[in-house]
Amino acid sequence: MLALLKTVVARDLRLAMRRQADIVSALFFFIIVVSLFPLGVGPEADLLRRLAPGVLWVAALLATMLSLPRLFADDFRDGTLEQLALGPQPLAVAVFGKTLAHWLSSGLPLTLLSPLIGAQFDLPADAVWMLVLALLIGTPALSAIGAIGAALTLGLRGGGVLLSLLVLPLYIPVLIFGAGAVDATAGGLGAQAHLSVLGALSLAGLFFAPWATAAALRVALE
Amino acid sequence: MNNRLLNWFKFASPQSFFPLAGKMIPGFWALAVIFGVAGLYLGFFVAPTDAQQGEGYRIIFLHVPAAWMSMFIYLVMAFWAAIGLIYKTRLSGMMASALAPTGAMFTFLALWTGAFWGKPMWGAWWVWDARLTSELILFFLYIGFIALQAAIDDPRRADKAGAILALVGVVNIPIIYFSVKWWNTLHQGASVSLTKAPSMAQTMLLAMLLCALAFWMYSVAVALMRVRGIILERERNSEWVKQQVTMAAAGR
Numbered sequence: 143m144l145a146l147l148k149t150v151v152a153r154d155l156r157l158a159m160r161r162q163a164d165i166v167s168a169l170f171f172f173i174i175v176v177s178l179f180p181l182g183v184g185p186e187a188d189l190l191r192r193l194a195p196g197v198l199w200v201a202a203l204l205a206t207m208l209s210l211p212r213l214f215a216d217d218f219r220d221g222t223l224e225q226l227a228l229g230p231q232p233l234a235v236a237v238f239g240k241t242l243a244h245w246l247s248s249g250l251p252l253t254l255l256s257p258l259i260g261a262q263f264d265l266p267a268d269a270v271w272m273l274v275l276a277l278l279i280g281t282p283a284l285s286a287i288g289a290i291g292a293a294l295t296l297g298l299r300g301g302g303v304l305l306s307l308l309v310l311p312l313y314i315p316v317l318i319f320g321a322g323a324v325d326a327t328a329g330g331l332g333a334q335a336h337l338s339v340l341g342a343l344s345l346a347g348l349f350f351a352p353w354a355t356a357a358a359l360r361v362a363l364e
Numbered sequence: 365m366n367n368r369l370l371n372w373f374k375f376a377s378p379q380s381f382f383p384l385a386g387k388m389i390p391g392f393w394a395l396a397v398i399f400g401v402a403g404l405y406l407g408f409f410v411a412p413t414d415a416q417q418g419e420g421y422r423i424i425f426l427h428v429p430a431a432w433m434s435m436f437i438y439l440v441m442a443f444w445a446a447i448g449l450i451y452k453t454r455l456s457g458m459m460a461s462a463l464a465p466t467g468a469m470f471t472f473l474a475l476w477t478g479a480f481w482g483k484p485m486w487g488a489w490w491v492w493d494a495r496l497t498s499e500l501i502l503f504f505l506y507i508g509f510i511a512l513q514a515a516i517d518d519p520r521r522a523d524k525a526g527a528i529l530a531l532v533g534v535v536n537i538p539i540i541y542f543s544v545k546w547w548n549t550l551h552q553g554a555s556v557s558l559t560k561a562p563s564m565a566q567t568m569l570l571a572m573l574l575c576a577l578a579f580w581m582y583s584v585a586v587a588l589m590r591v592r593g594i595i596l597e598r599e600r601n602s603e604w605v606k607q608q609v610t611m612a613a614a615g616r
Contacts, residue, residue, distance in 0.1 A: 294525050298515045311504040361524040
């Protein structure tokens, strides 16, 4: 089972590295969305500092969403998914591996990029570190929950829009606690509670979501 | 026991459920009207004026039952979805998709009446309070469910995909209910609780419960009507539906 997990993660990462343009364009999408906000609301540093956590998190949600449709689509088209479903190992394990690979190629780069954008919004240093930490803890949940939506909309017409309709409401708790952690730090309060909830959401998401995703994939494969 | 079990599963087939639903619908409509008239009469003519909120509070008799039903219907929908996934009964999936529009309607009604209530009481149509926000999320979940089912052509796949989505979304219901405790905000605490005495006059409570019952009966009636429509649509190639339709056409 562990071998399958390793193989799937390594394979998906290799595929992602062969298409670096996809990763980079999602990152630039993230940067562009975030950069639009100062242009929209004005360049006052105080206002931007207040907005930064929420804006960054919303942009992170959208950027993650952007790469979700491809999570299963290629494997669905070339039959890999069917082989994984037919294999003796639980499909959920393969899904878990794909979720991890998705996080490594979308959530993690976003997290690494975020200090730069935090600095752009004039966040104080401790808030920037909290932002990185919150994104690091919270983005796995985005990949895990998003996988369910990607599996449900696999092969449907208008899949992308439908995917955002299904997945974005489920992202709201992550958004609240992720942005809340940064807000709390910027306001001088401890972010311990927020981070704990965020961690709980990620762990629960990574544990339970693959089963739902696997069930949805089997429905799509029928 | 064995005999009863047989009877129970008999109505899991759309063919035998169709006439049963047809017989039940007028009863539920009648109950809905009776409870509705009684509840609204009590609420608008008998219940005393609120000491703090004046007459404006009377929208509670629509607002609270609608909010209750919006959550309750989602639970019922998830229940039928789960039954459909476990037992692979066709009717369960049809029930789930028949309930969704009614649930979405009640969610919208709760938000709408809430806005009308909030304007005079808080001075704002909308505040970003936990309960309002989670009710809005619930509305999005209903819309997502309906949109997902609408996007899938094969009804069997639509049922299963919708069922998985409903079960994933049902995680949201406890968040709605406990959000009042989690985030402490502008919205007043729950007015009715099972553990402590209600903080409102008896007549008000009675009127609210009657309205909730009316909404409940209405939901059942409408869901049954809709499920009959779905049955006819999905089974249109079967012999009994053709017979039913010719009989209905001859009867008129």
